[in-house]
Amino acid sequence: MSVAAVAVVLVAYLLGTFPTAHLVGRREGFDPTASGSGNPGASNVTRIGGRRAGVLVLLGDAGKGALAAGLGLAVDGRLLAWVAGAAAVAGHLWPITRRLRGGKGVATAAGATLVCAPLAFVPLAVVFAVLVKVTGHAAVGSIALAVLLPPAVAALGRPWEEVLVAAAIGLVVVVRHRENIGRLRRGEEASVGEDVG
Numbered sequence: 001m002s003v004a005a006v007a008v009v010l011v012a013y014l015l016g017t018f019p020t021a022h023l024v025g026r027r028e029g030f031d032p033t034a035s036g037s038g039n040p041g042a043s044n045v046t047r048i049g050g051r052r053a054g055v056l057v058l059l060g061d062a063g064k065g066a067l068a069a070g071l072g073l074a075v076d077g078r079l080l081a082w083v084a085g086a087a088a089v090a091g092h093l094w095p096i097t098r099r100l101r102g103g104k105g106v107a108t109a110a111g112a113t114l115v116c117a118p119l120a121f122v123p124l125a126v127v128f129a130v131l132v133k134v135t136g137h138a139a140v141g142s143i144a145l146a147v148l149l150p151p152a153v154a155a156l157g158r159p160w161e162e163v164l165v166a167a168a169i170g171l172v173v174v175v176r177h178r179e180n181i182g183r184l185r186r187g188e189e190a191s192v193g194e195d196v197g
Contacts, residue, residue, distance in 0.1 A: 005083075008075050012068035012084035016091020016108060019098065020060030021045050028053050033101070037190065041103040043138040047190065058107050064088050065111030078116060078158070082165040085112025089169055093176060104176040106142040109169050113149065116162070120152035136191040139180035146173035 021032045021040035028049040036044045042061065046054025065088045072084030085108075092108045094100040114121045127148065128141035135141075150167035183189040 002076070004075055005072075005080055008072050008080060008084050009087045012071065012087035013091040015064045015068045016088035016093075017095035017097050017102075018060070018064055018091075019095070020064070021057045021103065024053050024056045024060070025049065039103055042107055061092065061103070061107035062111035062114070064092065065108035065113075066115050067111075069112040069115035073115060079161055079165070081116045082112070082162050085109070085116055086165050086169050088112060089172065093172060104142065105169075105173050106145065109149070109173055110145070112169070113166075117153050117156060117158065117166075119156055120149070124148060124152055137180075137184065137189050139177055139184060139189055143174055143177050143181070146170040146177075 019040070021042075021044075024045060025032045025040075025048070030048050032038070032040045032045050032048060035048045037047075038044070042054045042058035045057045065085050068088035069081040069085035073081035089105040089108045089112065091102075093102045093105050095102045110121070110125070113124065124145050128145045131141040131144050132138050147170060149170040150163050153166040154163045180189055
């Protein structure tokens with residue numbers, strides 16, 4: 001990997017650490033890590049601070065992934081774009097600035113996918129929206145998006161290296177939702193918009 005590529009990955013990771021939910025929460029008067037589910041992501045912020053606050057976090061977190069992937073695309077093509085997107089997801093999940101305590105990476109992964117595989121992004125976004133609407137649970141749509149990401153990229157005929165990075169992103173997102181999966185099985189998962197504080 002070239003020096004430029006390494007620099008892109010490092011910058012992408014740092015972009016991923018940008019504390020979108022914390023900044024929005026501070027502006028609205030709450031700490032997302034101390035309220036609701038404690039997750040600094042759009043779903044929890046929506047439950048605590050309302051739809052507007054949640055949308056701001058969603059756009060900010062997706063923007064981190066898109067910006068990181070766009071940087072990789074500009075420097076060395078689509079594979080580096082995927083790697084940079086994965087680095088941004090890692091920064092969001094394990095931010096060195098917050099003792100490695102981050103979110104679940106869904107919006108950041110979606111932003112990276114929008115840049116790296118826009119033709120996959122559209123159907124995945126539709127699946128996410130439909131599942132959230134039908135089930136009432138953002139976690140269901142998030143897990144489905146993560147599971148379907150690698151086959152969606154493969155269906156576009158992209159090289160195996162890109163599919164592998166997409167699979168890695170999907171895997172870490174699913175793993176980060178392991179507690180949600182447990183709550184879904186027990187029927188205890190909070191619905192979208194439900195106050196879990």
